[in-house]
Amino acid sequence: MRHQLSFACEGAVLAASLDEAADGTGLLIVSGGNEIRSGAHRGMAMLAARLAEAGHPVFRFDRRGIGDSEGTNGGFESSGPDIAAAIAAFRAAAPNMVRIVAFGNCDAASALLLHQPLALDGLIIANPWTYDGAAEETDEPALPPASAIRARYLSRLKDPKSLLRLIRGEVDFRKLFRGLSALKAPTPATAPDGLAARIDKAVAGLGAPATILLATGDRTAQAFVENCPAALSRVPVERLASPSHSFAGDDGEWLAARILAILNQPSLRA
Template sequence: MRHQLSFACEGATLAASLDAAASGTGLLIVSGGNEIRSGAHRGMAMLAARIAEAGHPVFRFDRRGIGDSEGANDGFESSGPDIAAAIAAFREAAPHVTHIVAFGNCDAASALLLHQPLALDGLIVANPWTYDSDGEESDAPALPPASAIRARYLSRLKDPRSLLRLFKGEVDLRKLFRGLSALKQPPQQRAPDSLADRIDATLAELLCPATILLATDDRTAQAFIESCGPSLAYIEKNPSTLRVERLASASHSFAGDDGEWLAQRILAVLAAQASAIA
């Protein structure tokens, strides 16, 4: 059953939703960008229902200045107090919940990483945002890293159907030339305090188990892979409290059939957390 409730955060009243369930291990969903707690095309609301149906309570909320919540929207980098207040509100609304795992996609994933330590028992972060500009304000989508562009075009050159589309004039040449031009640009040096550097540093200091989910054909995930490649390579060769799982998809929000892949990965983490405390 879904309940609507509210809680306080630094003088503002924030709106929240709780999908009730019996398990003592719950999921906190942090929305990305300026999305309300229901998510893009109600994706997070449907995910919450799916997880709750499997037995785990789910708490979602609108951060300050978003959706039904009061206050000023200062972006994901200022959302630490919102997340902390949501964790406390989740525990109060569902007293039987003893362990909480948080999930966030895009800049919500970055927020969960940046604002550690939080009173959480696990993290699931998907396609973390590593660009230093606000993706919500950009009219043109960011290009993927040059390595990703090279890999994509190489795969297309090997695909007879892609070559046939090119010869038949079915390829957008403007997009093609824009992508190819990015290969000529030298890699930009990151500032020492860039978002990518801060996230990369956080990966080495996490105090709770974390799972990183990547849709490998998504531009945001590709930028994360490019920025934090050495850390990811080390994690995958030396798995301990950090794990990386990849899905060959371009769906940034895990839409359509990819939604079940996402739900299964989240349920696996929740089940592992529940069995660890049993």
């Protein structure tokens, strides 16, 4: 059964949803960007219902200044108190629960890493945001890393259909030249105090088990792979061949299956 509830965070009242279930391991969903707790196309609400049906309680919330919550929206870098308050509210609302795993996509994934330590028993980090600046402030999607562009063009050059589209003039040359120009640009060095460097450092210091989920065709995931190589060597990574940043459509089945597998891990229940 789903309940709507609220909890306090630094003087503001935050809105939340709890999908009840009997298992002792629950999932906290942290929303990314300025997304409300139901998620894009209600994706997180549907994910919560599925996980609860499988036996796991799920807690979602709107951080300060988002959706039905009071307060000022300070972005993901100031959301540590929101997440900590949500963890406490989740435990209070589901007293039989003994373990909490948190899931976040995009800058919510980055927030879960940056605001450690948190009272969590595990982390599921999807397509972490590594560009300096908030995800919602980007007017145009960032280009993929040069390595991803090279791989994409090489694949297209091998595809007769792509060559036929080029001959017929069906290719958007503005996008083509933008992509080719990116290949010439030198890869900027990661700033030692930049977001990517801080995420690498946060992964190195994690006290709870974590899993990274990546949609390999997603630009944000591609940038994470290029910007945070150390993180990839420290944490198990599972990849889905998809361009969907939010695991939309059928990709949602893969996401739910991976989360369920992690929630049911014997090591987490030890």
